[in-house]
Amino acid sequence: MRWDLLFGDLEAQMHAATQQELERQINELARMEASQLTLAQALRGAVGGQLSLVMCNGTAFHGEVRRVEPQWVLVNESNRSVLLPLTMILRVQGLGAQRATAASKVPYTLAAALRILARNRSMVVLDLDSSRPATLRGVLDQVGADYVQLMQLADGVSRDRENRQGSVVVPMNQLVSVASSTDNEF
Incomplete structure (x- = not known):
């Protein structure tokens, strides 16, 4: 049972890190797009x-x-x-x-x-x-x-x-x- 909790925790951390990276990339793309506006x-x-x-x-x-x-x-x-x-x-x-x-x-x-x-x-x-x-x-x-x-x-x-x-x-x-x-x- 401890192993299930450990793997669940690792998966949650991996998911959170992936989400943060995705949000960072989206924010950077939005800033780049805004920099092209006239x-x-x-x-x-x-x-x-x-x-x-x-x-x-x-x-x-x-x-x-x-x-x-x-x-x-x-x-x-x-x-x-x-x-x-x-x-x-x-x-x-x-x-x-x-x-x-x-x-x-x-x-x-x-x-x-x-x-x-x-x-x-x-x-x-x-x-x-x-x-x-x-x-x-x-x-x-x-x-x-x-x-x-x-x-x-x-x-x-x-x-x-x-x-x-x-x-x-x-x-x-x-x-x-x-x-x-x-x-x-x-």
Whole structure:
């Protein structure tokens, strides 16, 4: 009878050691998988939820995450949509543990999203990365590979020819945010 207890105890110890090793391997695989996740995948898990995103220039946006692509996130903030380049995000608050891969096989680049705004002749407000607050208001005339050309307009005026204040070219890597009315979907 003592032998049965001894063998039973050895089997229990072996089973416990095997379980611990298996759990250690599973935890390591989970850590390795998590290390491969991108910010876009983390943000995609929050689509439909509310987040606060603080940009590199200190501007904060609070709203519902509508869409996430590899280069940008679209947030609805009350009566406007704000397109935020992922490279300009300083921190995100309110993000849970949910993660998601891309729903679309064809990712929309930042330039593609901006071309939609240019095609629709949508009024936009560009917030730029600079040492001093820099905001431009107008209509995107042209979207190049790495720049946008904006027809500037005075605040609160229509797009009539007499309200134009000139044109400005902005490198795309200087865009912190692009805000437009919520009517403009990407």
